[in-house]
Amino acid sequence: MIHLVPLMIERVGVIVIAAFILAQMKSFRQVVQHEQGIKEKLFILFIFGVFGIISNYTGIEVHQREITARTWIDEIGTENAIANTRIMNIVIGGILGGPLVGGGVGIIAGFHRYLLGGYTAFSCAISSVIAGFFAGIVGKYFKGRITTSPWFAVTISMLMEVLQMIILWGSGFRRLVETIGVPMILLNGLGAFLFMLIIISILREEERTKAFQTHQAMKIAEETLPHFRKGLNKQSCKRVAEIMLKRTEADAIAVTNEKEVLAHVGVAEDHHIAPGDFATELTKKVLKRGEILTAHSKRDILCFHPDCPLQAAVVLPLKLHGGTVGTLKLYFVSANKLNKVERELAEGLANLFSVQLELAQAENQGKLLKDAEIKALQAQVHPHFLFNAINTISALCRVDVEKARALLLELSRYFRRNLQGARHILIPFEKELQHVRAYLSLEQARFPDKYKIKFNIEETLKEALIPPFILQPLVENAVRHALSARKNGGEIIIEAYTEQGKLIISVQDNGHGISSERLYMLGKEPVHSSEGTGTALYNISERLQGIYNEEALFQIKSMENGTKVTITVPLKGDYKKDVESFYC
Incomplete structure (x- = not known):
């Protein structure tokens, strides 16, 4: 029995080397990490079927108690x-x-x-x-844990080898x-451990x-936000x-912008001069x-200077409302430095910078909306909300990178919709709902299970x-003020329905309610307190009156079991033309 151990270790080593090579393959990593379809399952079937055949060919022949290598x-x-x-491969x-x-x-x-005989x-x-089907059943129900800990694979592999010995x-x-028996059980377990350890370390x-x-x-994004808020200019781009x-x-x-290089920092500053014409095609x-x-x-860079030391580059478009208004360029003195990580980072930054440019432009478009009040509202919401969201996503990067990336996209969508709304007097109700859902996804990431939304x-x-x-803003008020004292069990109900030709929208919470003195002033003027200024509610009320005159209603009711805010606006008639002429 003891003489079999070093020979088995050699065979395990062959499979471990194969596992290391396999783990370097992008296609294999994608199959392990993501949901598998028929194509991916056939890929795994082929790979491990081949490994199983190789294991048979490289086995150690045993006659009675004699071992032949x-x-x-x-x-x-x-x-x-x-x-x-x-068995390990199966x-x-x-x-x-x-x-x-x-x-x-x-x-x-x-x-x-079976074909080999014996x-x-x-x-x-x-x-x-039998081992294959059983391992598959266990893998199906415990895959998340198995692909994060090699000990599950070890246990199953050893149990299946024990089963083979029993048969x-x-x-x-x-x-x-x-x-x-003992060498095969132990070394198949060791092989499974090393195999999964390599895969897990790569993942x-x-x-x-x-x-x-x-x-x-x-x-x-956090450091560049103050500069991009100033738009594409020489000073902000250089910083x-x-x-x-x-x-x-x-x-x-x-x-760059569409016409010239606004900033160039680093290698090749002698001929990539900013501000100046483009140095590359x-x-x-x-x-x-x-x-x-x-x-x-x-x-490939196509620089006009014959002695330019730059050997690689990734150039990304900066977009504003779907059009390209400039570029972000990352240059490298060695092509090896432009790897997948740097490219993906650059792509993400270009998207974030495009959002920041839209933020900057939105701040300069106040004349289109009677926007003094809207700007005041956004000035309250954006920095507070943005940096809370950034901190949440930053924390998630350490524990759940996929969720962090998903929330980053939601943050982008939130600000895009915020800015799109700022350019219109009226928008489809569905767009406002999407804006709310984006906001809630980010808030609920910070406080999971604290409240439910209906x-x-x-x-x-x-x-x-x-x-x-x-x-x-009504949903945000419910989250920040009405439910702030609750640790869990909070509930927000958002309703929209028609009644007698009017659209009725309500936001109701089960928070601590509002005092009668404060309730009387809300919506009529900004109310200063330690909890806020009431600017959001006042802004909504004023804009409704400015658009619909007396045909709109804005009501706030506070009860022992919460607060309900109701907005009623007419659905009949074409208000768009009247509203646009009102602000022109």
Whole structure:
């Protein structure tokens, strides 16, 4: 028995090397990380079926208690058996792919083992199929834990090897089990441990990379926000380029508008002069196409200067309302430095910067909306909400990178809708609901399970036109004030329905209510207190009156079990033309 151990370790080493190579494959990492379809399951079936066959070929031949080590076994004598790592591969295939894949791998490896011959051929084939199906069932229900801890794979692999030994024992091969049982159980477990450890380490490294990438993007976004709020100008772009040069691996950063280079910081400042004309044709192509372009050689950059040290670049469009208004450029002195991480980071930053540019433009469009009050409202909401959201996403980067990325997209959508609403007097009710849902997804990430949201919305009302920013502030007030004292059990009900030709929207909470003195003033004028100024409610009331005159109602009712705010606006008539002339 003891002589079998070093030989088995050699066989385990072959499979571990294969696992390391497999874990480097992007296609395999994607299969393990994401939901699997038929194509992905067939891929796992093929890979581990091949591993199972290799394990049979590289097994150790056993005759009675004698062990014969051969490099490659293509046939087994009728009185011989083999010790190998077949079960380990079948188990891992089942864990990763589920019952059908596990059973399929078991059938492939087991049938091949049967064809090799030997007096245990049939018993080994049967045990292979059983092990595959069982491992697949366990993998299906515990996959999330198995792919984060190798000990599950070890346990299952060893149990399946024990099962094979029991089948061999029951088939009358007691002496064989006494010889190979313990080494095969232990070393198949060891192999499964090393195999899964390699896969898990690769996946965790990728997660850490994504977390770092997201964290870096949020830090850069936080630092550049004050500068981009000033728009695309020489001073703001230079400061943004300096921040990016410090926080990325790029050797030079440049920012342009549609006509010229506004800032260039880092290598090649001697001829990439800002402000000045474009030094590369690559920039002109990005401005024209509106898509990301990458250069991996000096020739691809198309710099007019013959001694330019820049060897690689990624140039990204900065967009405003769907049009390209400038570019963000990351330059590298070596093509090897422009890797996947740097490219993805640059893409994320370009999207964030585009949002920030829209924020800047929105701040300069006050004349379109009677926007003095809307600006005051946004001045209250944006910094507070933005930095809370950034802190939440930054914290999630350490524990749940995919959720952090999803919330980052929600944050982008929130501000996009905020800015789109600021350019219109009336918007579809559905757009306002999307704005609310984006806000709530970010808030509930900060305080999970603290409160529940119920939407009771008539389907026919989604296209009804309403003023922007009349629903989200009400929901925010309920979250920040009415439910602030609750640790859990909070509830917000958002309703919209028609009654006698009018649209009725209400937001109701089960918070602590509002005092009668404060309630009387809310909506009529800003109410100063330690909890806020009441500007949001006053702003809504004033805008409703400005658009609909006396045909709109704004009511606030406070009860022992909460507060209900109701907005009533007419649905009949075409108010859009009247409203636009009102503000012109």
